[in-house]
Amino acid sequence: MIYRKIKEDVYSVGVIDWDRRIFDELIQIPNGTSYNSYLIKGSDKTVLIDTVDPTKTHELLDNLEKLDVNIDYLIVNHAEQDHSGSIPNILEKYKDAVVITNSKCKELLMEFLPIDEEKFMVVKDGDTLNLGNKNLKFLITPWVHWPDTMVTYLEEDKIIFSCDFFGSHRATTQLFAGKDIYRNAKKYYAEIMMPFRAIIRKNLEKLDKIEIEIIAPSHGPIYNDPKFIIDAYKDWTSDNTKNEVIIPYISMHGSTQRMVDHLVNALVQRNIEAKPLNLTYTDMGEVALGLVDATTMVIASPTVLTGPHPSVVYATYLANALRPKLKFVSVMGSYGWGGRMLDQITGMISTLKVDMISPLIIKGFPKDEDYKKIDEMADEIASQHKKLGII
Ligand code: FEO
Numbered sequence: 001m002i003y004r005k006i007k008e009d010v011y012s013v014g015v016i017d018w019d020r021r022i023f024d025e026l027i028q029i030p031n032g033t034s035y036n037s038y039l040i041k042g043s044d045k046t047v048l049i050d051t052v053d054p055t056k057t058h059e060l061l062d063n064l065e066k067l068d069v070n071i072d073y074l075i076v077n078h079a080e081q082d083h084s085g086s087i088p089n090i091l092e093k094y095k096d097a098v099v100i101t102n103s104k105c106k107e108l109l110m111e112f113l114p115i116d117e118e119k120f121m122v123v124k125d126g127d128t129l130n131l132g133n134k135n136l137k138f139l140i141t142p143w144v145h146w147p148d149t150m151v152t153y154l155e156e157d158k159i160i161f162s163c164d165f166f167g168s169h170r171a172t173t174q175l176f177a178g179k180d181i182y183r184n185a186k187k188y189y190a191e192i193m194m195p196f197r198a199i200i201r202k203n204l205e206k207l208d209k210i211e212i213e214i215i216a217p218s219h220g221p222i223y224n225d226p227k228f229i230i231d232a233y234k235d236w237t238s239d240n241t242k243n244e245v246i247i248p249y250i251s252m253h254g255s256t257q258r259m260v261d262h263l264v265n266a267l268v269q270r271n272i273e274a275k276p277l278n279l280t281y282t283d284m285g286e287v288a289l290g291l292v293d294a295t296t297m298v299i300a301s302p303t304v305l306t307g308p309h310p311s312v313v314y315a316t317y318l319a320n321a322l323r324p325k326l327k328f329v330s331v332m333g334s335y336g337w338g339g340r341m342l343d344q345i346t347g348m349i350s351t352l353k354v355d356m357i358s359p360l361i362i363k364g365f366p367k368d369e370d371y372k373k374i375d376e377m378a379d380e381i382a383s384q385h386k387k388l389g390i391i
Contacts, residue, residue, distance in 0.1 A: 032171030042131020054085030079108035168220030249300035266378035330357035
């Protein structure tokens with residue numbers, strides 16, 4: 001992707017990866033992604049902020065070549081390789097460039113990449129860097145997405161370069177995001193930021209103290225309406241949940257499917273939004289996305305080899321690892337001759353601070369008395385949602 005001007009002497013010089021479909025060999029990214037890198041030309045010094053995935057180094061180097069600049073400083077906001085992987089190539093070409101980062105990020109970079117220690121200049125929270133007519137300020141914002149993350153603030157232009165923070169996986173030639181980025185940004189938050197919700201809230205408070213006109217993340221388009229994405233993050237990271245029940249499930253021979261269908265109808269009749277997610281067809285990112293707002297999760301599974309279906313195990317493990325703000329969990333499903341499915345599922349959600357709604361495990365195909373019990377489960381969920389004041 002050719003470089004683009006954001007403001008006077010501020011350029012986007014990163015690349016778009018139209019073809020990438022999976023990240024960390026885990027996260028499906030059907031809309032591709034980008035690795036954004038930014039160049040700031042001050043009257044005295046020129047800075048490159050973050051690099052790109054090593055598979056795309058040549059495109060970044062081409063852009064810098066076209067802009068005909070020397071790089072005095074290379075600022076690294078985050079050590080993960082999709083942003084740091086081209087650092088050795090940049091240092092090879094711009095031999096006098098100094099790598100500016102925080103101490104945690106330096107430690108990680110030195111583990112991952114061949115960078116001489118003398119190339120580094122370590123900054124602390126609130127440190128500044130003068131480029132002549134422009135000034136940068138470094139704000140340490142850990143856990144967006146690793147413990148090393150920081151953001152860089154360009155004071156004169158009121159731009160924050162936020163790396164993964166506020167990012168989205170979407171390949172687009174649009175420089176600035178429209179409101180339609182919401183779903184991509186929320187899914188991105190769900191997949192990599194959600195476990196660090198409490199710390200992210202503190203980072204948002206820190207950003208509230210500075211005037212921001214543009215947010216330039218390192219994935220997806222730039223925000224020239226920063227309030228839109230900051231407000232979304234405040235909502236996602238708040239303790240408030242919505243009147244929603246997420247139901248990740250598998251059915252092998254139809255019993256669990258009947259139970260889920262009945263539960264969905266029973267919840268709808270009680271004015272609760274139900275989100276059944278058949279794990280055979282659902283990208284795990286959709287499960288993560290659904291967990292951002294849900295108050296209740298009902299995990300539904302048949303019994304396979306005495307335990308839950310492996311796809312349900314995966315979804316349950318993921319939900320536990322993402323530590324969403326769920327308030328209630330229940331389990332439903334069926335078995336043929338026995339098993340310990342309920343114990344195994346409940347044993348897998350130890351990090352979730354939830355209360356249990358009475359589970360329902362039945363033998364074989366659901367019968368009238370089982371449907372009645374599903375109605376009772378829906379009543380219990382409705383009663384809890386009412387107590388929270390969300391119905
Ligand atoms: Fe886009 Fe955590 O790297």
